[in-house]
Amino acid sequence: GGDESNRNSDNIPLLKAVITAGLYPNIIVADLSKKVPKLSTRAGEVFLHPACLDATQEASLDSKMLVYHEMVKTAKVYVRDATTISPYALLLFGGAIKVQHRSSRITVDGWLGLDAAPKTAVLVKQLREHLDRMLLRKIDNPNEKMSELDTRVVSSIALLLETEPAPAKGANAAPPGGAAKSDVKPGDWPCPQCGHNVFASKRECFKCGFRK
Structure with a gap:
């Protein structure tokens, strides 16, 4: 409790990663090449609900990836409680990832694709695999202390998450x-x-x- 429990309460990228882990696969991909970004899920096009905070700043989204809490259909298919996320949050806390060496891409669950140099993609995949194993060990044995390698992996993940993507270039940036x-x-x-x-x-x- 106390200060220890709130140690990362002001770490917005980390909090977004936690939200990503909890809400996946509720992911939106934004096409930032358009003046008003086109938003799509695996099921098709969606729109930010007018009550959604990001809806008022839809033209200046700082990432092409968003996570949302709820989808509703009225006149259009709307999503509520959406927020932008870092690609690293998706890669480390989303679905299964696969490295596409020939096309220099890394995919999540076979449909979300991100450009990445093969070496970088492999390193991210290895980091994800170690994180998954570490979490499974902690679930099986909550009192187990982290090894030095585990601590270094956690620090590396925290550093990656804090490296937010720059706003997209283009008319909507x-x-x-x-x-x-x-x-x-x-x-x-x-x-x-x-x-x-x-x-x-x-x-x-x-x-x-x-x-x-």
């Missing part, structure tokens, strides 16, 4: 400072920690958790 200029309204403030635009009515940055 956000300029330095967070949101597109047209999205900035009087009273909005730039987060001094991550640079994202925060609505005037909010005292906390929804992206990194910084409190004004």
